[in-house]
Amino acid sequence: MQRFEGRVALVTAGAQGIGAAVVRRIAAEGGSVVITDLQEDKIAELAAELGDQAIGVRTDVMSRDDVNAAVAKAVERFGRLDVVVNNAGGCIVTSVPEDTTDEDWHRQLDLTLVGASRCIQAALPHLVESRGNVVTISSVNGLAAFGNIEYSAAKAGQIAMTLNYAARYGDLGVRFNVVAPGTIRTPNWDSHPEALETLSQLYPLGRVGEPEDIAAAVAFLASEDASWITGQTLPVEGGVLTGPAPLVLSTSGPFAKKY
Numbered sequence: 001m002q003r004f005e006g007r008v009a010l011v012t013a014g015a016q017g018i019g020a021a022v023v024r025r026i027a028a029e030g031g032s033v034v035i036t037d038l039q040e041d042k043i044a045e046l047a048a049e050l051g052d053q054a055i056g057v058r059t060d061v062m063s064r065d066d067v068n069a070a071v072a073k074a075v076e077r078f079g080r081l082d083v084v085v086n087n088a089g090g091c092i093v094t095s096v097p098e099d100t101t102d103e104d105w106h107r108q109l110d111l112t113l114v115g116a117s118r119c120i121q122a123a124l125p126h127l128v129e130s131r132g133n134v135v136t137i138s139s140v141n142g143l144a145a146f147g148n149i150e151y152s153a154a155k156a157g158q159i160a161m162t163l164n165y166a167a168r169y170g171d172l173g174v175r176f177n178v179v180a181p182g183t184i185r186t187p188n189w190d191s192h193p194e195a196l197e198t199l200s201q202l203y204p205l206g207r208v209g210e211p212e213d214i215a216a217a218v219a220f221l222a223s224e225d226a227s228w229i230t231g232q233t234l235p236v237e238g239g240v241l242t243g244p245a246p247l248v249l250s251t252s253g254p255f256a257k258k259y
């Protein structure tokens with residue numbers, strides 16, 4: 001499939017994990033990609049791997065100047081901008097919610113919610129021109145209670161922001177959607193790999209996700225295959241949102257699975 005031939009995508013936090021998988025997927029489908037992240041070495045390495053199809057631009061989504069410059073660079077290098085993937089926005093608060101400070105809240109919202117908003121604002125004139133679209137990587141934390149209150153609130157905020165932008169710019173052909181991943185095996189989990197083992201037991205499909213599972217969903221929503229889909233949140237989560245009851249009830253007792 002070459003769904004991104006002639007199209008240009010900007011991916012935030014594209015150096016590793018989900019972002020890097022999205023970059024590779026869009027490039028594999030013929031697109032040009034602007035890889036942005038704080039990690040200059042890694043984005044340079046990934047851009048080199050993709051040759052003429054990619055450039056790396058060091059960008060902190062918490063800086064409006066950086067974001068504006070990255071969008072300008074995308075248009076300068078490739079002449080247009082069709083897709084923004086708002087992937088930056090991981091959990092950065094480490095204290096329990098009872099102890100978080102205003103500063104913790106502000107940092108988390110600034111990274112996850114305002115960061116995505118900055119990228120949309122900077123890209124919007126170009127997306128209007130290209131009738132492009134935005135895919136924001138939220139989380140199942142934005143849809144149900146999995147802990148990390150500040151992160152979850154910011155992720156839910158991304159969903160509300162997407163609904164409003166979708167309603168506001170649909171008439172100009174610009175689409176806004178969200179992918180809400182469950183647990184995904186990325187470097188984010190490198191310091192506690194055992195957690196992935198434990199968490200996999202909560203997933204009806206029997207495993208945590210891989211970055212490529214998310215990249216496939218992003219590529220679908222960002223492509224013309226989804227040209228009549230806007231304002232939606234697509235959970236890509238191995239069934240974890242079905243809740244714990246079906247898992248427990250299906251293994252023992254009167255409702256145990258027959259097969």
Ligand SMILES: NC(=O)c1ccc[n+]([C@@H]2O[C@H](COP(=O)([O-])OP(=O)(O)OC[C@H]3O[C@@H](n4cnc5c(N)ncnc54)[C@H](O)[C@@H]3O)[C@@H](O)[C@H]2O)c1
Pocket residue numbers: 012013014015016017018019036037038039059060061062087088089090091111137138139140180181182183184185186187188
């Ligand atoms: N991994 C999961 O289990 C999981 C689950 C649900 C949602 N998500 C979401 O997916 C997205 C990517 O997660 P991941 O696990 O692939 O990431 P990761 O932790 O592997 O990498 C995060 C990347 O973000 C970059 N980054 C950090 N601060 C930044 C900033 N201010 N500006 C630009 N880049 C910055 C880092 O340099 C790094 O390359 C995040 O929004 C995260 O919330 C992840």
